Amino acid sequence: MQGSRLYVHQRVFRRYGQPLRRVADTYACAVRGVKSWFVDGLGELIIRWLVIAAGALALLYVAISASRDDYLTGNGMASAVGSFLLVIFILGIFLAIYTYVVYRISTSLAALAGFLGMSLVGIILGAAVAFIFALALAVLFLWTILSALFFFPLRFGHSCWLLYRKIKHKCPYDDCRHTGLPIHVCSCGAEYPDLEPNRYGIFHHSCQHGQESVKLPTLFGRNRLPRLCGGCHRPLIHTSLGELREWPVFVVGAPNAGKTMFLAQAVRRLIDTLSRQPHAVVHIDSDGQQRDHTGQLELLDHGRVLAKTAEGTAAALGIAVRIPKGLHALVYLFDKPGEYFQSMQRFGRLQAIEGLRGAILVVDPFSLPALEGQDPGRPGLAPEVPFYTVAANLIHAVEAMLPGREKGTDLPLAVVLSKADALPANLFPFLTGLVGVDHENPDDLNERCRQALERLGATETMRMLQQKFQTVRYFSCTATGRVPDAKDRSSFRPAGVEAPLLWLLGAPADAGIVRPSVARLPGR
Numbered sequence: 231m232q233g234s235r236l237y238v239h240q241r242v243f244r245r246y247g248q249p250l251r252r253v254a255d256t257y258a259c260a261v262r263g264v265k266s267w268f269v270d271g272l273g274e275l276i277i278r279w280l281v282i283a284a285g286a287l288a289l290l291y292v293a294i295s296a297s298r299d300d301y302l303t304g305n306g307m308a309s310a311v312g313s314f315l316l317v318i319f320i321l322g323i324f325l326a327i328y329t330y331v332v333y334r335i336s337t338s339l340a341a342l343a344g345f346l347g348m349s350l351v352g353i354i355l356g357a358a359v360a361f362i363f364a365l366a367l368a369v370l371f372l373w374t375i376l377s378a379l380f381f382f383p384l385r386f387g388h389s390c391w392l393l394y395r396k397i398k399h400k401c402p403y404d405d406c407r408h409t410g411l412p413i414h415v416c417s418c419g420a421e422y423p424d425l426e427p428n429r430y431g432i433f434h435h436s437c438q439h440g441q442e443s444v445k446l447p448t449l450f451g452r453n454r455l456p457r458l459c460g461g462c463h464r465p466l467i468h469t470s471l472g473e474l475r476e477w478p479v480f481v482v483g484a485p486n487a488g489k490t491m492f493l494a495q496a497v498r499r500l501i502d503t504l505s506r507q508p509h510a511v512v513h514i515d516s517d518g519q520q521r522d523h524t525g526q527l528e529l530l531d532h533g534r535v536l537a538k539t540a541e542g543t544a545a546a547l548g549i550a551v552r553i554p555k556g557l558h559a560l561v562y563l564f565d566k567p568g569e570y571f572q573s574m575q576r577f578g579r580l581q582a583i584e585g586l587r588g589a590i591l592v593v594d595p596f597s598l599p600a601l602e603g604q605d606p607g608r609p610g611l612a613p614e615v616p617f618y619t620v621a622a623n624l625i626h627a628v629e630a631m632l633p634g635r636e637k638g639t640d641l642p643l644a645v646v647l648s649k650a651d652a653l654p655a656n657l658f659p660f661l662t663g664l665v666g667v668d669h670e671n672p673d674d675l676n677e678r679c680r681q682a683l684e685r686l687g688a689t690e691t692m693r694m695l696q697q698k699f700q701t702v703r704y705f706s707c708t709a710t711g712r713v714p715d716a717k718d719r720s721s722f723r724p725a726g727v728e729a730p731l732l733w734l735l736g737a738p739a740d741a742g743i744v745r746p747s748v749a750r751l752p753g754r
């Protein structure tokens with residue numbers, strides 16, 4: 231059964247109007263009862279017997295006095311009895327008729343008097359109640375209208391708070407650019423796109439389920455209701471949406487570049503690192519996504535690689551970060567199959583680029599000119615998509631969807647050289663020390679990675695990226711710590727995976743988060 235909402239005054243009418251009508255019905259029934267009590271009930275019986283008794287007494291009196299008069303005037307006893315019987319007989323007939331008429335008239339009059347008396351009292355009382363009720367309704371009707379005086383400031387205050395906290399209710403699906411109040415769903419299935427203080431109620435609206443009404447909070451506790459995106463109508467699965475500012479980060483890279491493996495390990499490390507901050511609460515913000523993530527880690531911890539990312543739109547992975555006096559954000563991590571970044575046409579469909587706060591460009595070192603086709607994981611296979619193509623598409627997409635086309639964008643970009651474990655450091659000594667060592671100075675790591683990329687033949691692409699992105703930083707990581715081997719079921723040992731995310735989240739100076747320099751690389 232799908233419910234519906236009532237205005238405030240309608241709610242009152244429903245709550246008190248029906249019981250009042252019931253009282254009126256009961257009263258009318260009582261009035262009718264009084265009337266019939268006199269017409270054919272006990273009242274009638276009493277009146278009937280009273281009238282009959284009065285008639286009989288009168289008759290007896292007249293007959294006795296007649297026979298006494300007869301006796302006193304000197305007639306004999308027989309004559310007196312005769313006159314007694316005569317009077318009884320003649321007067322009895324008349325009196326019976328007369329008594330019947332009197333009885334009829336008296337019952338009718340009594341019934342009428344009872345009926346009118348009751349009605350009069352009822353009408354006076356009813357009018358008073360109706361007047362008070364109508365007055366109350368009118369006041370509430372006015373209140374419904376005047377509630378604007380309360381809910382407008384309340385809504386304004388709430389909007390200011392959202393604005394201050396930079397909370398936009400951004401949709402987590404990459405092909406939807408919707409921001410704004412979600413649709414809230416009642417337990418009955420009714421969908422409300424305007425569950426906020428308004429004429430339906432200030433602090434709660436009431437969804438009518440037949441006679442029962444269910445309270446839906448408009449401000450506090452509202453986020454606990456199931457929600458749908460107001461644009462694409464898909465479920466909003468993240469609990470903290472609306473409480474934390476959204477912080478969308480896109481992971482970009484060619485197919486097979488190592489995006490998904492990097493992300494799974496990076497998220498685990500990110501949550502660990504941030505949770506170590508005093509009183510910090512950091513977690514994956516959806517039970518379903520937490521289960522999927524745990525499943526991925528289970529595989530990685532048994533030396534297994536993850537499946538290729540599936541086509542179709544899934545919600546971004548949401549991580550709720552609450553660090554007292556530090557970062558408060560709902561981090562959205564978008565991971566798409568690499569094919570999306572292969573063509574501008576598909577890239578252009580990713581509307582989420584619009585509100586982006588950071589991008590991670592994952593580079594498979596074996597897609598770079600110097601190492602092409604040397605991937606020990608895929609011996610002899612040339613990578614399908616060159617780094618240059620992906621970078622060029624990223625730049626086009628950013629130009630199309632982000633402001634500041636000419637100058638370049640302030641969107642921070644982390645360029646991450648993946649699969650560092652498989653780098654042939656023996657052939658190229660500059661590839662040593664990119665991960666697994668403690669970099670006291672993060673700028674040093676940045677510089678090393680930048681140089682490594684240059685020397686692997688990506689100079690042109692890097693120049694192009696640096697022209698477009700004002701803030702670029704270079705990283706290197708391994709999600710596995712060794713070349714994956716189907717026979718080796720020992721756990722992978724990631725390194726350097728969390729640094730790019732930490733840097734992106736700490737990039738704005740006001741975020742108050744561990745600076746990337748503090749986020750040490752493993753191996754210490």
Ligand SMILES: Nc1nc2c(ncn2[C@@H]2O[C@H](COP(=O)(O)OP(=O)(O)OP(=O)(O)O)[C@@H](O)[C@H]2O)c(=O)[nH]1
Binds near residue numbers: 486566710
């Ligand atoms: N040696 C090594 N191989 C890796 C590493 N990370 C990923 N790989 C290999 O690269 C393959 C692809 O990794 P994914 O993370 O699935 O790549 P992806 O970029 O998500 O690929 P798509 O989903 O197709 O876009 C894996 O099956 C591994 O064989 C790494 O750190 N070291």
Ligand SMILES: [Mg+2]
Binds near residue numbers: 489
């Ligand atoms: Mg993938």
Ligand SMILES: [Zn+2]
Binds near residue numbers: 234419
């Ligand atoms: Zn409902």
Ligand SMILES: [Zn+2]
Binds near residue numbers: 406
């Ligand atoms: Zn949407």
